[in-house]
Amino acid sequence: MSHPDDEYPEFVGSRAASLHRTAYLLCGDWHLADDLVQETFVQTFRHWRRVQRADNQNAYVKRILINEFNKHWQRYRALPVQADAPEIAVPDLSDEVVNRADLLRALLTLPARQRATVVLRYLEGMSERETAAVMRCSEGTVKSQTARALNTLGGCMKHKELPI
């Protein structure tokens, strides 16, 4: 690639997998996740100098990803809420598969910000402070959004895997 900054390809390589996982839990579709991450990196490239100057590059790029996800809603006016199990690469129909599908459906039922909050907290392992920085809200709001999301996820689960 002819990019003048050698750091950028390295940055992409180091963040791609993490962003891809996050994108999938936001949208529930691996192919859409591919597109969201690809577009996130386009925006990152466009604003590369700002990304380099950011105190927390990870948070900055995650924020771009969430913006891209929000834009997707506007463009296509639909969420892939019919996220059935086939996207989940598991070889048999054990109870675990059912639980995974239930969890994914439950996650996609959440309002967008609650969903993003729990994905950042429990997939990315971000602290409440880091999550607040990405979501641009107070830590208290992260707490309340998290509490509501956990309750709804627990309510959605047919199995007692998320005892609340």
Next chain:
Amino acid sequence: MSSPTEQHLSAAFHDLVAEQPFTPDVSAIDQRARQARRRHRVTRGGIGVGVVAVAAVAAVGVANAIPSAPAAKPQASGTHVTKNGTPSRSTPPLVQLAADLAAQPQPTGDATLVERETGAPGQTVNVWDLYTDDGRYFFAKTEAGLPEQVKKNNDLGDGQFGKEVAAATYAVHGDLDTALLRMAWPDPTPIPAWLVAQLKTRSVPPGADGPQIDNYVWEDCEAALTAGAGNPQVRAGVLRLVAALPDITVTQGTVDGQPTLTLAAGAAELGHTGFDPTNPKADAGPAYQEAITINADTGIPLHIAGGPAGQATIVEAYVVTRVNLADIAAGKF
């Protein structure tokens, strides 16, 4: 992250996303980004008329956004148009309702019970929230499960809902600027200086994504309105604050025969998404939109809808009841 539920959820999330390879196409990224930069330069070259036109379209979009909640029949928009053609908040209905509610006495009971239905197309989930006046929060998947949660004092709120309700209560008669700050930052920690600065300027700081205080106030108002839904004082405070936000539009309608007001958030309340400091509005605007529908006479929230412009993808519907905590503990509903 310490509770078993949180640990389990974290493990489940990692399990869901395991073993899915992805290799970004760096060359395509490079090409797309360079094309976008060129387009951006061209766009900025003709910024005068273009931005005005886009702003007008965006204004219409916001005014017509979201209020299309299920069964709602908007009758007349509360939005009025300013000299520059953009919609402005319509304060009279909200201010009047807030004043009416503020004059009401404290309700009987000591807690608010909310049956919450979260729904997406083809999927709805009903759960039960119990918010006490002293700031505790109990949750159960069924109404019958609440007494045990109360007896165990299984408070899941960590005090957060109580702080937001307290901020709303202050807002009933308190100084408006102070009330906005308290709702934006209900925590006891010092209010950040940048938040105070945003209250004064309401402008986009250089290099920032955009003003955030309105977004903070909006989100916390949503939480306070549901947590304090059984208390007219809390509802009054929330509505006074919402009426003070810059991009709110109000639509009158009916839901199941009830007169309603739908309060749709605009770009300021939902947070700008732009990243270009030289033209913050370029990428700004609410791709995601949100609206609260309340009973026009009581201010009690009926539902909060969110989704892309003009389409409510997710709806949280509420049935609110004022209760005594002791009765709930005793299984008396």
